[in-house]
Amino acid sequence: MNAYRPAGGHQPASAAFPKYCRLTKTDEFSSVFGFRKALRSRHFLLHYRLRAAEETMGARLGLVVAKRFLRRSVDRNLIRRLARENFRLLRCRLLPRDLILRLAVKPEALDRRALAEEIRSLLGKMISPEA
Incomplete structure (x- = not known):
């Protein structure tokens, strides 16, 4: 058994961050x-666009x-790590939108x-x- 993976070998689908959930x-x-x-x-802009019904379900994230x-x-x-982790945890509850999180201002301290x-x-x- 690998110490880094759960016993099933995969993370639950709702907590993963697969490539189809990214803007590339x-x-x-x-x-x-x-x-x-x-x-x-204060430091970020979250740009978003609604997705058409024929597009893949769920939210996708891009980072700048x-x-x-x-x-x-x-x-x-x-x-980037903080953004991906928070997106990964909330992804199953997000509306089907394309999101871009952009750092808009230089943080004075990296807290x-x-x-x-x-x-x-x-x-x-x-x-x-409804979530």
């Missing part, structure tokens, strides 16, 4: 930015963490808990009303 292509990012809907928090705000790759990767709570509150605004 430039035109996918462009369509979300072109929709021009966004929610703002600019080098001009965080020069060190370690810091940029921390933001993991504060940034994670900020990301969680932004994503929480996208939760379906």
Whole structure:
């Protein structure tokens, strides 16, 4: 038995972050930015676009963490890890939308808990009303 995997060998489907839940292509990012809907928090912008019924069900996430705000790759990767983890935990309750979380302002201090709570509150605004 592997210490890093549950006994079944796979994570539960609702807690995974598979490739089909990610925005990967430039035109996918462009369509979300072109929709021009966004929610703002202290450090982030959450751009979103409703998905058509014929598209895959569920929410998808894209991340933009600019080098001009965080020069060190370690810091940029921390933001990405926090965003992916919070998205992964909330994904089963999110409306079917394409989401892009973008760092909009340079954080004065990298407080993991504060940034994670900020990301969680932004994503929480996208939760379906029946969940």
